[in-house]
Amino acid sequence: MLDNIRSKLPLGDSSSGNDADKQIDSNEVETPQNNNVRGATPGPIRWYPSFGYSEDTDTYFRTYVVSSWPSNASEHMFWDLLTDTSLQYDMSIHFDRHDPLSAVSDLNELSDRLEDKAEGALSHFTLNPESVKRTSQVVTHMKESIEQSGENLFSVTAHVTLYADSKDELRKHHNELEDKLQLSAGVHLDTTTYEQDIGLRGSGPLGYNEYYERHGDDVSQLMTGSVASAMFPYVSDTVFEEGGVDVGINLASNTPTIIDPYNRATGYHMLRLGRTGSGKTFGASQFLLRLAQSIPNINMTIIDPMGDFVGVNHALAGDRILIDGNENINPLEIKPTPKHVLERAEGKMSPFNMKLRDVEWFFSRFFSMNDDPLDAQHRAVLSMAVKEAYADAGITHDVETHSRDSPTVTDVRQILAEMNQNPAEYADPQTDDMVNKIRDASGDLTLELQPFKEGNRLDNLAKPTSIDFGNNPVTYIDMTAVSARSGTLGLMMQLLFSLVYQEAQQVEGPYMMAIDEAHKVLRNTDSVEFLEEVFRHGRHFDLGIQLISQTFEEFFVNESAKTIARQCSMVQLHQMERIDKDIAQSAMGLNPKQIEYIQDLQPGDGDKNYSDALLQISDKGTIPLRVTATQDEIAVIDYDPADSWRNMTEPRSQTIKQALDRRNEYDSPIVNPSKNELSDAVMNEVVEKQRRIQGILQAKGIDAVDFLTIPERAELGLPVNGQITRMSDSDVDADSSNESDPTPSEDEIESAPSIAELESMATPTNARDGFAEPTTDDGVGTDDANLSKQAEVSDDDQTDSAEQAQESDD
Known part of the structure; x- marks a missing residue:
């Protein structure tokens, strides 16, 4: 029945109705699109002011146009209508794209008109100036999205044609249709009175948008591409990019979501938000591990003030730079x-x-x-x-x-x-x-x-x-020693961010910088134009930045944070119980349903082996995500040196825990010169020696499991390898004066030390913060022996210490 009516859409020969006759001029609009539509088989349709009647099929119909849209176009907004089986209808949404070169100027003109209505000469005639101001703010956000993210601007028009077997049924379905769209989608319909023929053509599959041509902005809604795409989750639910990272299961299609972060046209940055225990840090760690597997030549730096990425760094054999707030860093x-x-x-x-x-x-x-x-x-x-x-x-x-x-x-x-x-x-x-x-x-x-x-x-x-980043492709900046210091953590994180940014430029190939507690970089400042430029220019040298924070309120501390978030081509939102809806809508463009979805997400705590998230990809849309992990990944990500491997049930997890423990035992943090230069000199001597040991092991091809002793390997049921050629302590030190080249020589590689000798050479004797405390001849620690030399403290130092104790945490 509907197909028959649709075939008669263009009608060249119409008979008149009794109420208000309306003939269609077949030459009324001469365009290729319209001529194509009008080429269908003609047939008799009787037109009335607010409906039409097809004599061939004995069917009544009424056409509508969406006259009012919600302030936020919600995802799946037409879901209730699309899944309704009681109504017979056609629906067509038209997207008229603005010229990218004139899109911003079009919005500027609109903004000027709105400002005149709200505060200018026309304000006296404006019934609700506050509403006009809110609309002006939306226009401003749209301009920012276009200028910073390269989004398209569309004028959107929607038509619906409703069909029924009788006038009474048409009247009944009319009320159902209006109620359904008003309640579920927040849109308001107007009947195309005296223009039913134009509305019918507009809602057809080849429909020419003649109604918009006639009425313009009065019947259309301006939308950016990302907002418009939220209405069409049914277009493509599967994201599978070759060489990408598996970030989870798409709950809408039950398919893997594979994303290449360096395949985004608008930049390679990612924002990850979620409350403590939501799976946010776990997801970030998993992403970094899988990214290193997907892109073997990637360089990676993790700025970690909380100590949550230790296992990831050990697994990737990264260098650990220990920061305590006293390092020499030149901001200029x-x-x-x-x-x-x-x-x-x-x-x-x-x-x-x-x-x-x-x-x-x-x-x-x-x-x-x-x-x-x-x-x-x-x-x-x-x-x-x-x-x-x-x-x-x-x-x-x-x-x-x-x-x-x-x-x-x-x-x-x-x-x-x-x-x-x-x-x-x-x-x-x-x-x-x-x-x-x-x-x-x-x-x-x-x-x-x-x-x-x-x-x-x-x-x-x-x-x-x-600070020297060295040549290791993976660098872990451990800031746990400065986390408890009041007032200095955010400042040090900011300086390290700038250092890593300059370091990333020196490296050819992809580079990923991850920053935990990223909101601390943005706080207490009103001048972050530099940070905005970093995000804008990062793709010129393949820099991707992953920002990790907790809530909308913590991260969006100023307008610049909103600008930075818009430059993140990927946003992953984990469970948050309390959400400032105004911030979520203005900063992230989330609609009420999405906000409610985030609040109801399953967190990663408890006994569940998964967590849920909402993933937004700038050029792919929004994806409901379930994040799961392998047992190997869990053993690495949840690694805690204080736990015993015997508490783990899986043999592979036990093996990984043992290997990570050995990595942790021999881990030699890079300690940078600070105010205590005498202590630094001795520490660096120890660090240099341990670095050479690590270089020998890596060159020898010894992996993490090989750090296990033979009894431990036997206990775990692992094969026992052949004995490693022994090497004396003096051989390790033989070339220690060559500070410019810590790479081991071939002779050193051939004479690698045994595990027992490694333990005797590298295990801290008075372990503190991961390095050995040097001792004096009488057995007293060097730091203790130096106390008398540091007894006299200037008034400035005392005052500064008192001030430091009073400063509030970032």
Whole structure:
């Protein structure tokens, strides 16, 4: 019946109805699409103002247009209608794409009109100016999505044609249809009165959107591509990208979801949110393990303030850099940007300008951390001093100059002192007012930067950077020693983020940086333009960043966080009980049903062997996800050195636990020079020796299981390999003076040590934080012997320590 009516859609020959006759002119709209539709078999249809009647099939019908859309287009929004078997209907949704070159200007024009209605000359005639303001905010978010993520802009029009066997049935189904769409989808329908023929053509499978051509914006809704795609989860539920990472099971289609994070057109970054115990950290760890398997040549750095990624690092044989907050890090350090990065950026990236914004971000964080944010005047004077410091060092926009020694905060302080003494030399124009402003601001800044003075609390941040990432493709930055320190964790995380960013540029090939507790990088600052640029330019050197945080409220602490989230092509949301719906909608574009879904997700705690999540992929849509893991992965991810392998039931898990324990026992954190230089010198000697042992083992091809002793291997039922050639302690030290090349020689590899000798050489005698505490001749630890040398503490140090104890945690 419906097919017969559809075939008569274009009607060239119509008979009149008794109420308000309406003839169709077959030449009314001359377009290829319409001519194609009108080419179908004609037949008699009687038209009335609000319905039509097909004489051939004895069928009544009424056509509608969606006149009002909800503020957030929800996923599966038409599900109730699509699964209803009692109604007979046709539905067609038209997407008219705006020219990408004019999309932003179109929104700007709309924004100007809305502003005029809300606050301009037309505001007196506007019934609900607050509603207009909210609409204007939505338009602003749409512009940001288009500018930052390259999304398309569409004008969306929807038509529905309802069929019935009688007028009474049509009237009954009319009410059911309106109620169903209003309640389940939040849309409002209008009957296409006196334009039933146009509505019928619009709802057909080849329908030309003539109704939109006639009525324009009055019957359409502006949507970005990601919002529009949420209405069509039934188009493609399977994501299977060759060489990608298995991130879980798609609950909608019960198929694996395989994603290549470096196959995204808008960037390679990922945001992962969820409460403690939701499976967020587990999922992040699993993603990193599987990513390393999928892309063997990937470089990876994990910034971990909580100590949750120890097992992952051991499994990937990564270097561990131990951070305690006293490391020398120069916030002004700039490194040459490689040629391949600049070529891929195609002139859209200015390394020097980015570094200036990085430095501004650092100082903004420092002053905000002390509850003394910079005003415009002090910010401008500080910026002048920073640029002057770079100029004095001979560093300019020319990348060739970036290999020169970078200035430090000490240089900036000296320039500020000079500005305070001779402000006229820096004033432009040289008016009394300008001179006085520079003198006052530079004097204030010189005093406020006292913590960076030699001997004070932050003097380690006024020295050349001492952290060396080495050549290991996997680096684990262990910040657990600084986590309990008030006030400094976020600042140190920010500085390490900038260091890793510069390091990632030096490496060709994919690079993944994972940051746990990522919200701490964003807090206490109002200047994160540098961070936004990092996310925007990361794809020029294959940098992907995985941000891991807890709740919407914690992560979205400022507008920049929203901008950064929009640049994440993948967002995985785990269970969260309490959600700020306003933030979830404005920052992430989530609709009420999605928010409710996240709140009801199954977390990963308890006895369940899975966790659920909602995964958003910028070019694929939204996927309900179930995350499961193998027993091997669980043994690695849940690794805790304090647990006993005997508590594990699976033999393979026991083997992995034993292997990880050995890795942990011989793990030699890279300890960077700090304020205690005498202790550092001895520690580095120990670290260098242990590094050479690890190099010998890796070159010999010894894997994690080979760290087990022969009795332990026998106990676990593992095959016992042949004896390893013995090697003396002196052989390990023979080439220890060659600090520039820790790679073992062929002779060293051939004479690898036995397991017992490794234990005697590498096991800490007075284990503390993973390295051996050196002792003096009388058996007293070096640190203890040095206590008398450190007994005298300056007033500044005492004051700083007191201040540090009072600062609130980031």
